[in-house]
Amino acid sequence: xxxxIDNIYDIWLECMNSNxxxxxLEPIIKRYSYWHGGTSDSVESKxxxxxxxxxxxxxxxxxxxxxxxxxxLDGKKRHFSMEMKRWGNVSEDRFKNRKAYPIIQKYVxxxxxxxxxxxxxxxxxxxxxxxxxxxxxxxxxxEYANGxxxxxxxxxxNVPDYFDGNSAFIDFLHQNINI
Amino acid sequence: xxxxxxxxxxxxxxYGEKIFEFxxxxxxxxxxxxxxxTTFYDALEFVLGEQNIDSNxxxxxxxxxxxxxxxxxxxxxEVKVSLExxxxxxxxxxxxxxxxxxxxxxxxxxxxxxxxxxxxxxxxGRKSVPVSSLLQGEALFPAVIKKYSLFKxxxxxxxxxxxxxxxxxxxxxxxxKEMDPYIAFSRFAEKTSEIAVSxxxxxxxxxxxxxxxxxxxxxxxxxxxxxAQARLETLQKNYLDTNQKIESIExxxxxxxxxxxxxxxxxxxxxxxxxEKSKLRENYSVSLLDDLWILEGFQPILESFAEKMTVxxxxxxxxxxxxxxxxxxxxxxxxxxQKTIEEFKAKLVQLPWYIPDVKTMQSMLEKEVCLVCGxxxxxxxxxxxxxxxxxxxxxxxxxxxxxxxxxSEESKEDTILFIxxxxxxxxQLSIQLYNYxxxxxxxxxxxxxxxxxxxKIQNHISKKYEQADSIRTKIAQILAQxxxxxxxxxxxxxxxxxxxxxxxKESISVEIDRLTTKIIPQIKESIRxxxxxxxxxxxxxxxxEFLKINNFFRLFSNALENxxxxxxxxxMGRLAESANKFLSILNVDDFTxxxxxxxxxxxxxxxxxxxxxxxxxxxxxxxSLYTTMHLSVLFAISELTKDNFDNDYPLILDAPTSSFDxxxxxxxxxxxxxxxxxxCIVVTKSFLVKDEDTERFIIDEKGLRKLxxxxxxxxxxxxxxxxxxxxxxxxxxxxVTPIYY
Numbered sequence: 001x002x003x004x005i006d007n008i009y010d011i012w013l014e015c016m017n018s019n020x021x022x023x024x025l026e027p028i029i030k031r032y033s034y035w036h037g038g039t040s041d042s043v044e045s046k047x048x049x050x051x052x053x054x055x056x057x058x059x060x061x062x063x064x065x066x067x068x069x070x071x072x073l074d075g076k077k078r079h080f081s082m083e084m085k086r087w088g089n090v091s092e093d094r095f096k097n098r099k100a101y102p103i104i105q106k107y108v109x110x111x112x113x114x115x116x117x118x119x120x121x122x123x124x125x126x127x128x129x130x131x132x133x134x135x136x137x138x139x140x141x142x143e144y145a146n147g148x149x150x151x152x153x154x155x156x157x158n159v160p161d162y163f164d165g166n167s168a169f170i171d172f173l174h175q176n177i178n179i
Numbered sequence: 180x181x182x183x184x185x186x187x188x189x190x191x192x193x194y195g196e197k198i199f200e201f202x203x204x205x206x207x208x209x210x211x212x213x214x215x216x217t218t219f220y221d222a223l224e225f226v227l228g229e230q231n232i233d234s235n236x237x238x239x240x241x242x243x244x245x246x247x248x249x250x251x252x253x254x255x256x257e258v259k260v261s262l263e264x265x266x267x268x269x270x271x272x273x274x275x276x277x278x279x280x281x282x283x284x285x286x287x288x289x290x291x292x293x294x295x296x297x298x299x300x301x302x303x304g305r306k307s308v309p310v311s312s313l314l315q316g317e318a319l320f321p322a323v324i325k326k327y328s329l330f331k332x333x334x335x336x337x338x339x340x341x342x343x344x345x346x347x348x349x350x351x352x353x354x355x356k357e358m359d360p361y362i363a364f365s366r367f368a369e370k371t372s373e374i375a376v377s378x379x380x381x382x383x384x385x386x387x388x389x390x391x392x393x394x395x396x397x398x399x400x401x402x403x404x405x406x407a408q409a410r411l412e413t414l415q416k417n418y419l420d421t422n423q424k425i426e427s428i429e430x431x432x433x434x435x436x437x438x439x440x441x442x443x444x445x446x447x448x449x450x451x452x453x454x455e456k457s458k459l460r461e462n463y464s465v466s467l468l469d470d471l472w473i474l475e476g477f478q479p480i481l482e483s484f485a486e487k488m489t490v491x492x493x494x495x496x497x498x499x500x501x502x503x504x505x506x507x508x509x510x511x512x513x514x515x516x517q518k519t520i521e522e523f524k525a526k527l528v529q530l531p532w533y534i535p536d537v538k539t540m541q542s543m544l545e546k547e548v549c550l551v552c553g554x555x556x557x558x559x560x561x562x563x564x565x566x567x568x569x570x571x572x573x574x575x576x577x578x579x580x581x582x583x584x585x586x587s588e589e590s591k592e593d594t595i596l597f598i599x600x601x602x603x604x605x606x607q608l609s610i611q612l613y614n615y616x617x618x619x620x621x622x623x624x625x626x627x628x629x630x631x632x633x634x635k636i637q638n639h640i641s642k643k644y645e646q647a648d649s650i651r652t653k654i655a656q657i658l659a660q661x662x663x664x665x666x667x668x669x670x671x672x673x674x675x676x677x678x679x680x681x682x683x684k685e686s687i688s689v690e691i692d693r694l695t696t697k698i699i700p701q702i703k704e705s706i707r708x709x710x711x712x713x714x715x716x717x718x719x720x721x722x723x724e725f726l727k728i729n730n731f732f733r734l735f736s737n738a739l740e741n742x743x744x745x746x747x748x749x750x751m752g753r754l755a756e757s758a759n760k761f762l763s764i765l766n767v768d769d770f771t772x773x774x775x776x777x778x779x780x781x782x783x784x785x786x787x788x789x790x791x792x793x794x795x796x797x798x799x800x801x802x803s804l805y806t807t808m809h810l811s812v813l814f815a816i817s818e819l820t821k822d823n824f825d826n827d828y829p830l831i832l833d834a835p836t837s838s839f840d841x842x843x844x845x846x847x848x849x850x851x852x853x854x855x856x857x858x859c860i861v862v863t864k865s866f867l868v869k870d871e872d873t874e875r876f877i878i879d880e881k882g883l884r885k886l887x888x889x890x891x892x893x894x895x896x897x898x899x900x901x902x903x904x905x906x907x908x909x910x911x912x913x914x915v916t917p918i919y920y
Contacts, residue, residue: 007604049464059467066476088468099469103616107474107481110612113605114484120491121498124599133601170463170472170626177476 008123009109012134013085018057019142022076024149027156029056032163049169051095054080054087058104059169060148061141065111067176069147070140084108112137115144151176180319181858182829183271184263187222189243189256191215192899192913199915201829201860202893205852208862210897211876215913216862219897220331220833226260226276227325228295228310238290242280248909250282264319267827272319273298274310323347324828327816331833337787337809338816344785348816349750358743365736372729379722390716397709404702411694418687419782425680431665432677438654438667439674445650452643455636460629475622485609492606495597502596524572540570691781751776751785757815758808764854765807765847772797774808787812802838807847810835817857829858836863845882853889866894878918894918 020029029035033050050056057080064070087108088101118136122128155162155172162168184200187193192215199208199219210216225241238258246256259277266272278293297313298305314320320328326347327338338344380390428435460466467473535543535551543549543566549556556562661667670677714726755776762771772789775796779786789797789808800808813830821827836844844865851859866883867876878896887894896916904910 007599008601009604009608050468051465055468059464059473062473062476065480098465101468101471104468104471104473106608106612107471107477107616110484110609111477111480114480114487120602120605121495121597124495124597124602126598130599130601166461167463167630170467173467173473174475174626179476179479 006130008120008130008133008137011130012109012112012137013105014083015134015138016081016083017079017138017142018054018084018145019073019077019079020057020060020145020149021073022078024060024153025078028060028149028152029053032056049163051090051098054082057145058087058108059173060152061108061111061145062148063151063173063176064144064147064149065115065179066173067147067151067178069151070115070143071147071150072143073146108141109137111144112140116140180264180266180828182262182831182860183265184261185223185226186259186261187219188259188261188277189246190222190225190241190258190260191218191243192245192911193218193222193915194243194245194912197913197915199895200893200917201858203858204856204890205848205892206858206860207848207866207892207894208860208897209864209866209878209894210862210913211864211867214898216864216897217331217833218913219862220329220831222260223262223831224329226262226274227314227320227329228276235290238278238293239288242288244909245912247280247282247288250280252282252284252286254282256280256282266317266319271300272308272313272317273300273305274313320828324820327813327820328828329831330813330835332835332837338813348754348819349747358739358746362736362739362743365732365739369729369732369736372725372732376722376725376729379725380716382721390713393709393713393716397706397713400702400706400709404699404706407694407699407702411691411699414687414691414694415780415782418684418691419784421680421684421687422782422784424677425684428665428670428677431661431667431670434657434661434667435670435674435677438657438671441650441654441657442671445647445654448643448647448650452640452647455640455643459633459636461633466626466629470625471617472622472626474617474619475626478619481609481613481616481619485613488602488606488609491602495602499596520572523568537570537573540566540573544570688781695780747778751778754812754815754819757818758811761811761814762808765811765850766804771804771807772800774811776812803836803840803843806835806838814855814857827857829860831860833862834864835861836865839865845886849886849889852886852892883918 025035030053033053033056035053050059084105088104090098090100116136116139118133119128120133123130123133152163152172163172165171181203182201184198186196186198188196208216208219210219221241241258242256243258246258250256257277257279259275261273261275264272264274274295274297276295279291281289281291283289295310297308297310299308315322377390377394380394381387425432463472539550543556544558544563547556547558547563548554549562549566554562556566658667755774758774758776762774772791775788775790777786777788778784787808789800789804791797810832817828817830836847839847844863848861848863848865851861864876866879866886868879869875870877876898883894886892894917896918897913898916900912900914902910903912
């Protein structure tokens with residue numbers, strides 16, 4: 001007799017392996033967000049568009065997603081030591097004047113399901129482990145985010161200060177909606 | 180004294196030697212802007228020693244640039260101004276001020292031989308006299324008189340702005356001050372006699388107590404009076420201070436108020452800018468996440484996700500349904516077979532299931548014959564099959580429990596096809612996001628609206644910045660245009676205090692009025708009554724005698740003080756009367772008002788005001804009337820000098836009528852020429868009109884002829900020599916042309 005199992009979403013929320021290529025850490029992630037804390041009204045806040053590093057990652061993911069730019073990770077990798085379930089939680093000091101947006105995880109998950117070849121019937125039957133499914137989803141997440149980072153890096157190669165502009169992130173995203 | 184001749188040599192724009200000869204009565208020097216009018220006046224001040232002769236900077240400023248330019252290296256030039264005066268006995272006296280200028284090889288200049296000389300011409304040669312003994316000693320032009328003789332511009336005419344003026348005038352023209360020692364003595368004698376009365380009274384036992392009480396009361400009253408007078412003095416001082424503060428900013432008051440209101444407006448604009456800035460929603464990166472703008476392109480993905488989950492959910496459900504169906508079918512088949520067997524049993528079997536027994540039936544099948552009826556039962560025939568069925572039935576009966584267990588296991592396996600609920604959960608999520616999530620199609624418009632809103636706000640902010648810059652520029656211009664030299668910016672910062680000055684002045688004035696008209700007179704009256712009471716107590720002959728003496732001195736000192744006050748009033752009245760005569764002469768065919776010169780009890784300052792017939796003060800007379808009023812006072816003072824010094828002094832006025840309307844100034848000079856028998860040297864641009872062809876100022880011949888028809892007077896035209904270079908000071912030279920009609 002087979003036993004009942006958890007749903008894949010709850011397991012995915014616990015994931016911490018949102019990887020990215022180390023080459024993007026300094027020129028993009030650290031430049032436009034706080035890699036390790038810092039408050040939004042500190043002197044350091046000037047010129048930084050995002051309060052948390054994973055926010056740049058979310059941006060890169062959606063950018064890659066809309067541009068249909070999926071790219072396997074290459075070279076040395078880094079990741080955020082933060083579970084998916086904590087994304088959009090703005091209770092920390094550095095998120096002063098920010099609104100919580102935890103629903104973003106559901107949209108990210110929806111995109112991953114839409115874009116991942118995964119046999120959910122087999123998982124629900126118990127023929128395939130949930131972990132294997134979650135791994136596939138995380139692979140999709142990382143590859144689209146990686147695609148987004150490459151797009152940003154390309155842009156910055158031509159216009160180094162492009163993302164310093166007030167509406168640069170939103171404009172760039174808009175320009176890359178390709179689906 | 181009159182000035183009969185002035186020679187200006189190499190003094191600023193007066194290059195070479197320029198000669199002016201003057202007569203008693205009106206003398207006119209006509210020049211337009213930049214023609215050298217003020218330099219003429221400065222030359223007079225120079226020769227009369229108004230400026231510090233030791234100041235090298237000052238002396239350098241006096242050198243004619245043209246002379247300097249024409250000097251060769253090592254060559255010497257001389258700057259000299261000479262003044263010829265004529266006293267009442269028609270004797271000529273001379274004052275001369277000069278210095279040498281040497282130009283060095285490197286173009287540097289050195290000044291030497293600085294001289295200020297006075298002399299008298301003799302039959303042969305001349306006799307030097309120190310300038311001071313000439314001007315002061317011979318009372319030719321005493322320094323104190325110069326204050327009321329030389330006036331540069333209209334503003335300088337208000338001599339009473341200087342608080343020492345009245346005292347100076349009294350010292351010069353009145354003998355009031357000579358009463359001061361008498362007043363001091365009589366007050367001393369009054370006090371001494373009062374003590375003598377008191378001492379005598381004490382000896383009288385009958386009235387001594389009452390007198391002592393009255394004396395004690397009087398002491399208290401006198402102390403009260405003293406305190407009230409001290410308070411009055413303090414208030415008068417405060418009034419004076421406050422008034423001085425107000426006067427110091429009076430000419431700038433409108434500017435200060437304007438700048439202050441502009442600064443208020445500027446503050447409001449700055450607040451508006453901050454308010455507008457707070458409305459800006461320019462943190463687009465934050466909105467990307469907080470407002471989920473990042474989902475702008477998500478619609479197709481959401482649709483694909485929802486579709487996928489619908490399909491998966493349906494697939495899962497189909498599988499579940501098929502499984503259920505199979506189970507039902509199996510169950511139905513079993514039930515149908517069971518039913519058939521039951522029916523078959525009901526029809527054919529008459530014997531119970533155990534007859535014949537299992538062994539018999541097995542034997543019947545083996546032999547292919549029915550042992551019950553004896554018929555053949557060939558294998559495959561109905562009879563054979565019936566026997567086999569009966570055997571099977573018997574066997575089933577014998578093992579009923581085994582059958583039940585097997586059925587139960589089969590049922591369980593049917594119900595656990597799917598053990599996970601992920602598809603169901605995700606399907607629900609897709610429905611939730613699709614129907615109740617962010618309205619993705621609206622995001623594009625939301626972003627556009629915010630950007631549009633920000634653009635409007637930015638435009639508004641830009642306009643506000645322009646407004647603020649414009650206000651700042653205007654404030655800077657106003658401050659730069661201020662001619663008073665006062666720190667307007669600082670005063671604006673002190674605005675709240677300045678506003679208090681006005682209310683302070685008002686409240687001090689009310690308090691002074693209360694003290695002078697009510698409190699002090701009341702105390703004085705109480706003292707008077709006390710003295711009357713005291714007199715009645717003075718019964719002893721000694722006390723009565725002392726009292727008479729005391730009464731005398733009190734009355735005497737009061738009379739002296741009143742006389743001094745009256746003398747002062749009379750002096751001011753005399754001055755006003757004389758000034759009013761001049762005013763009515765100078766201001767023909769126009770509203771004049773009446774000049775009132777009075778001492779303001781609030782600060783003891785002398786004020787000159789115009790009043791109308793009803794005695795109401797005309798607070799803001801037009802500038803020409805105001806100037807005429809001050810000129811009239813000056814003429815009146817000049818008249819006093821004639822009465823008191825047996826000497827007359829010229830009035831030298833630089834541009835006194837610059838605020839007069841065209842025409843009115845000519846009338847003014849006409850009246851001066853006709854009615855004044857006093858030397859007036861006036862430097863003015865009146866009687867000059869602009870030639871429309873040449874753009875140059877030329878003499879208004881008609882106007883001048885009319886003026887000279889009254890009496891011929893010396894008129895000089897001074898003007899810049901034609902062809903000067905605007906950029907080169909050394910090309911400028913004042914040409915002096917005497918015009919005699």
